[in-house]
Amino acid sequence: MDARSTNWGFNSENGRCHYNASPGLYVHVPFCRSRCTYCDFHVAAMRPTVMVDYIEALKSEIDQVANSGFIPKTIFIGGGTPSALPQEQWIQLLEALAESFSDSLVEWTIEANPESINPQKIKAALQAGVDRFSTGAQTFSEKGLSLMGRRHNAQRVVEVHRWFEELGVPRTSLDIIVGWPGQDLESIDNDLAAVERIDPDHISLYHLSYESGTWLHAMRERGGLKPLLDDTCIKFSNAFLSGLRLQGYRRYEVSNLEKRGGVSWHNLNYWQRGEYWGIGSGAASFIEGQRWKNKPDVGAYIAAGGSPERIDLEKSGELDIVVELIMLQLRLSSGLDLNHFRNLTKHQFKDLCKGSLRNFTEKGFLTEEAGYVRATQRGFDVLDSMILQFVEDAEKRLNART
Ligand code: SF4
Numbered sequence: 001m002d003a004r005s006t007n008w009g010f011n012s013e014n015g016r017c018h019y020n021a022s023p024g025l026y027v028h029v030p031f032c033r034s035r036c037t038y039c040d041f042h043v044a045a046m047r048p049t050v051m052v053d054y055i056e057a058l059k060s061e062i063d064q065v066a067n068s069g070f071i072p073k074t075i076f077i078g079g080g081t082p083s084a085l086p087q088e089q090w091i092q093l094l095e096a097l098a099e100s101f102s103d104s105l106v107e108w109t110i111e112a113n114p115e116s117i118n119p120q121k122i123k124a125a126l127q128a129g130v131d132r133f134s135t136g137a138q139t140f141s142e143k144g145l146s147l148m149g150r151r152h153n154a155q156r157v158v159e160v161h162r163w164f165e166e167l168g169v170p171r172t173s174l175d176i177i178v179g180w181p182g183q184d185l186e187s188i189d190n191d192l193a194a195v196e197r198i199d200p201d202h203i204s205l206y207h208l209s210y211e212s213g214t215w216l217h218a219m220r221e222r223g224g225l226k227p228l229l230d231d232t233c234i235k236f237s238n239a240f241l242s243g244l245r246l247q248g249y250r251r252y253e254v255s256n257l258e259k260r261g262g263v264s265w266h267n268l269n270y271w272q273r274g275e276y277w278g279i280g281s282g283a284a285s286f287i288e289g290q291r292w293k294n295k296p297d298v299g300a301y302i303a304a305g306g307s308p309e310r311i312d313l314e315k316s317g318e319l320d321i322v323v324e325l326i327m328l329q330l331r332l333s334s335g336l337d338l339n340h341f342r343n344l345t346k347h348q349f350k351d352l353c354k355g356s357l358r359n360f361t362e363k364g365f366l367t368e369e370a371g372y373v374r375a376t377q378r379g380f381d382v383l384d385s386m387i388l389q390f391v392e393d394a395e396k397r398l399n400a401r402t
Pocket residue numbers: 031032034035036039040041043079080081113
């Protein structure tokens with residue numbers, strides 16, 4: 001059986017699945033031609049010699065991870081802009097990964113930005129074994145693209161997806177952002193119509209956020225732009241979600257929707273608190289209860305020849321596991337698995353968070369069925385504050401014992 005041809009027991013009615021996609025391998029390619037106005041990721045300028053040296057160092061880290069016996073079920077190459085690599089480095093990276101890991105994979109995703117992906121790169125990726133492309137469209141409004149500092153136009157996204165179809169890319173995902181200043185319901189209808197034409201099997205739908213250090217944040221502080229009100233953002237996001245639902249998409253995570261069984265197995269593994277190994281400058285890992293991050297410094301990464309300094313090392317303690325399960329699993333439409341929570345933490349979620357659980361359930365933000373506590377549609381609108389409250393409850397309860 002072709003391991004990649006099934007949906008692995010994913011039940012799109014309740015968002016639950018029986019397949020465990022752990023562990024995953026994340027590969028960070030940090031280069032971008034310019035910084036988008038909302039972006040606070042670890043990115044670096046595109047200098048040709050640096051990109052060549054970086055891929056050499058990445059290949060060395062790939063070898064080390066493979067030699068350690070690590071066998072990933074999924075690969076996700078993200079950034080930055082992986083598709084901005086020159087063709088030669090693009091092929092070198094894909095071949096190195098295929099050589100070390102292709103036998104075990106059920107999914108291999110690569111992020112592509114519309115302005116830098118082309119048919120040659122798509123063909124090389126398919127040949128290496130990539131079966132999923134995730135494209136940063138963000139919106140199909142030229143005004144929105146310009147405000148967010150994106151380097152492509154709407155037509156280019158359509159063209160890229162025509163190549164995907166013609167070249168036989170099995171699975172595709174689109175990133176969309178809602179809530180940018182100046183957005184209106186008409187532009188949401190326009191984005192929805194474009195999504196319907198392209199018909200990807202996965203959508204990631206994010207709210208625009210104003211992270212400290214970004215151009216958008218600085219402009220807002222200076223009064224140079226007027227952000228949409230929170231209520232308007234929620235209204236727009238819900239309008240988008242309703243439109244996607246009518247197109248047959250199902251929300252399986254607060255910001256992610258699928259159709260035709262198109263869940264992102266790699267990302268689902270994160271939300272299920274599965275293990276993953278991150279390689280490249282700034283990449284994060286979680287293996288055997290231990291978390292760490294490669295130091296986010298491209299120069300140091302290259303100098304270390306792919307044996308980067310690890311920072312932020314920490315072993316998950318009792319409270320960490322409780323907090324992580326609450327923060328991750330309540331994002332899923334399937335919700336928090338009460339048995340799994342008890343087995344892993346030796347605590348009952350319903351005891352730790354009793355008061356808030358009752359309060360949120362009475363307000364219609366949460367529901368419980370078949371051993372899962374999950375956010376309702378209205379609950380997803382206030383998910384961050386619910387999670388915060390649960391975490392506070394759990395901390396108080398656990399600290400009170402000591
Ligand atoms: S392309 Fe992605 S990683 Fe690069 S600056 Fe824009 S949002 Fe950030």
